[in-house]
């Protein structure tokens with residue numbers, strides 16, 4: 001029987017998302033560097049009810065993904081239908097007081113996703129600052145609450161979300177646009193990887209824009225906030241408003257989020273989403289074109305989604321490449337792919353445009369699609 005650990009950071013409330021039956025609670029006092037296993041906390045932890053799979057969405061996925069991904073879909077499906085097997089990444093905040101947190105995580109069996117020594121010859125130097133701890137088991141530590149004037153120590157995420165940021169490979173002083181930024185996980189990861197000259201994080205939805213502001217405030221020190229610009233605009237207009245203004249642009253596009261759609265609370269909502277799904281590729285193409293207009297000649301645009309859908313991934317990139325002059329498709333860095341292959345399963349794509357991480361047993365990260373384009377002129 002699988003057994004999972006739940007960590008409680010002293011002084012912060014815990015909010016476990018999974019059923020408690022098979023949990024061991026772990027108390028971390030990171031200021032002392034001690035990790036104490038205790039079952040007494042179990043009684044204090046309240047679980048959320050198990051989520052129900054939406055049969056309408058599952059049926060749709062079965063038809064589409066078995067055709068697009070073949071056997072790979074059926075093994076991804078097993079993981080998606082078993083939330084108790086899901087892994088969670090812990091992205092450390094280099095601006096916070098980390099005290100002995102690294103040591104505690106290591107003591108609990110966490111390892112760093114990215115190598116921390118990077119020979120000169122390697123092109124991906126952004127690995128150096130970015131520290132994401134992962135566990136081979138479905139261990140989840142609690143999120144930290146917002147306290148004004150205090151910087152959070154870590155951000156929980158699907159570790160495959162770092163692939164677009166690693167591909168963007170932001171260098172010190174570069175001007176970067178995160179076109180669809182809320183709730184802010186990737187903006188935050190960009191700021192961990194390097195200190196840009198400017199990070200412009202944009203979000204269309206007002207509620208999510210407020211959430212984005214809060215994320216940045218919780219993780220980034222006031223002394224460096226002049227490096228940030230946060231806007232509430234339609235990303236489709238930024239290309240014409242600020243042509244050629246950025247060295248790098250990330251388009252983490254609105255998409256059919258396979259993981260959460262599968263757990264749509266009611267069938268009617270599921271049906272609505274599946275209808276809306278057909279509209280997404282047009283929006284995604286417009287956002288990608290806007291990003292290409294916003295990047296300088298020679299600059300790089302990374303397009304990403306958290307769906308496995310070919311129509312929202314390869315087909316969007318192919319359509320933009322066919323219609324937009326002076327743009328080329330770049331392969332993702334092979335050293336990066338190789339270094340992540342121990343943890344991520346990269347799907348075999350047809351056509352092979354970009355890279356797609358899909359969940360598999362023991363490597364439950366993803367879905368995450370990433371492709372990289374360069375504006376030539």
Ligand SMILES: C[S@@+](CC[C@H](N)C(=O)[O-])C[C@H]1O[C@@H](n2cnc3c(N)ncnc32)[C@H](O)[C@@H]1O
Pocket residue numbers: 161179180181182183184185186187202203204205208233234235236252253254255
């Ligand atoms: C996949 S989410 C982004 C996640 C974010 N990058 C992160 O890592 O936390 C896509 C976001 O795009 C926003 N969005 C949708 N349409 C948009 C548009 N036209 N312009 C800008 N943002 C948009 C959505 O509200 C949503 O917050």
